[in-house]
Amino acid sequence: MKHFRKSYIITAVLLVLALVLGACTKPAPTKPVEPLATEEPKVQEPVKEDPVVGDIDCTGVKEGDAVSMLYQWSGEEEAKLTAILTPWMEACKTTVNPESSRDQALLDTRVQAGTPPDIAFWNVPQLTQYKDKLVPMDTLGANKANYAGYWGDIGTIDGKWLGLPVKADPKTLVWYSPAAFTAAGYTVPTTWAELDALVEKMAADGNVAWSLGMESGDATGWTGTDFIQDILLVTKGPDFVSSIIAGDIPYNDPAVKEAYEIYGKWAMDAKYTVAGAEGTLSTGFNDAILKVFSDTPEAFMVKQSGFASGTLLGTYPDKVYGKDYDFFGVPGAQGLQGGSDWLMVFNDTPAVRSLVKYLSSNKGGETWATIGFDLTPNAAGNAFYATEEMMKKAELLSSATGFTPDIGDSIPGGFGSAEFKGITDYVNGGDLDAILDSIAAAQADAMNQ
């Protein structure tokens, strides 16, 4: 008995240790190192005659002016942002006081307390949320000419242009192997009808077109709902998707049902996708990517975000872009879906104006693209990306006619998980009408709160 007790105590101590260690490995602290803010003030330089230094407009900025900012990036991403801001800081002799946190509650608290950061890099919904507190971009002198029209539309709330899009990562992509396509005599489709015909042709040839695996632990289903949103962008366009997000169109709309049926036709049939419904449900989303690029490929195409190239290179490092793997935008999609980050301004100061002008200028776009922090919506950056892959994505983005955030991420409460559960149940043979009704109920719930 004595020994028994002892072993319990040891186990308990180990458990406590494990907990403590677990607590220590928590994600990055909210307050990161401030690499540039702590620099010693520079020796006084003679006052410049011309406020424009190089391509950067520093009008009204006094040396040592600081801009406080809050964003969600940390680590490598944060370093990239710092690198992008460095030319501006050097030219205008300014500093930044950055804070990094993924917790939106922090931003909410600051804004409500009347002590917001000068600028915040956050998501689209915050433009509406803080619309009364934000300084319009026109006042700040942002250069609208560098942005496609739809960016202005998304950033305009109640007739005021409140947000500057700084970063975008489109997901409306289909990855394939050019080598395999050439060998089988297939060509990249340019319209939805062509894609449909290509899929049918592959099926007729006895080839499997899609690798649609959607398993992802308790988030199983998200590759499916991404696909649904892309189909909606093809059949209905970005305004329709935005209306779903706004709650104006219920999720059980006939067009959504049609999108599910188009998807379901492929996702549930072994003729079109790897191992049919069971394969779709049980294959992990990363495995689904690899199945297209393995030595004996099981499918010809996989619809996935930009990270697909990283996943496949992680397993097959010898694959070459353009030869072994490539992508095309979902053909016929009127607009893209993906993540985007927006600059919003709470305090109008000369330094903030200068920063906004810099990021929206040709120079700003060029720097963003050269550093390669995903894509910049600033069209001036298009020619400056480091890799062909980025170039092609940028082309896709600049030729797009709209940009929508992920529906599931944009509606709060239980909508996201209802959507995941819904598509999983549908592929598993559930009744589509009942499923869409239950997702629409979650959507209505969210609008009610």
Place this chain on the structure above:
Amino acid sequence: MAKPTVAPVMRQGKFVPWLYLLPAIIVMSIFILYPMINTVNLSFQNASGTASAETTCREGQACWGAFENYRYALTNELNTSSAKAFWNSFWVSSYGNMVKWLVGMVSGTVIIGLLFAVWVDGIKSEALAKSIIFMPMAISFVGAGVIWKFVYNYGTSQVQTGILNAIISAFGGDPVAFLSKVPLNTFMLIIVGTWMWTGFCMTLLSAAIKSIPEEIIEASRIDGATDYKIFTKIQVPIIMPTIIVVITTMVINVLKLFDIVYVMTGGNYGTNVLATRMYTEMYANSQYGRGTAIAVILILFIVPFIIMNIRRFIKEEAMR
């Protein structure tokens, strides 16, 4: 019981016993009582706990007023459009799955544990056999979930990495998606739970069997009882109190079950149980009101079994 006579000096006032209990009461209040009260309180409020749950009601929809979160917790998974739809949706809801788990895992662990305890009783390598059965208890739930996820793995290519499907395809069968096929998947999960807990039941039951006086067994043998008769008429009735304790303990275990389902299916494909649903509502959806309402329902299910266990415990203590 007669009241014990105590010398006046030794008699305690009404106040003193509370002093002895005070440390325990303080700890219990902070770690059990306060969270419990707060949980119940939150279950009557909206997602963020800022207003009554009544405010989340939608026009034209069923509404239970302050009990709105309970309406959601109890009825949201069920399709009441027709009797058949109700029946079908019940068996893939967290409640239907709870029933499957209770029936499958409790009977599985207790019956297999009991049979094994009797079977290995007295054989030469008893200790070894028991250790093997008990071994899974040493593995964490998450670890077991991951192991069995590999066992059940469903591959889409020619080579099956999951051992079960490898065996099936080696014999020329078609591989089965064990974890996504309804209703097969819940039973495959129950097998994992049974595999883990059978050793626990076996150990307790085996100890009870060993405590049966040898004379009784011998006497019955002399009277000509077969092994089967000894088992059903002598051993089982004598260890019945232990069996009941094991059953109630297992019922509580099963009701609280979370890890296996969360790790292996994430509650998808109609395998949700109450605990995984509670987790999703709380942490994925930030619906604190709904999450806590499910928690309260779970507590209400468990409390009767805890009371049963404690009653039996008190009775046994009194017999000593």
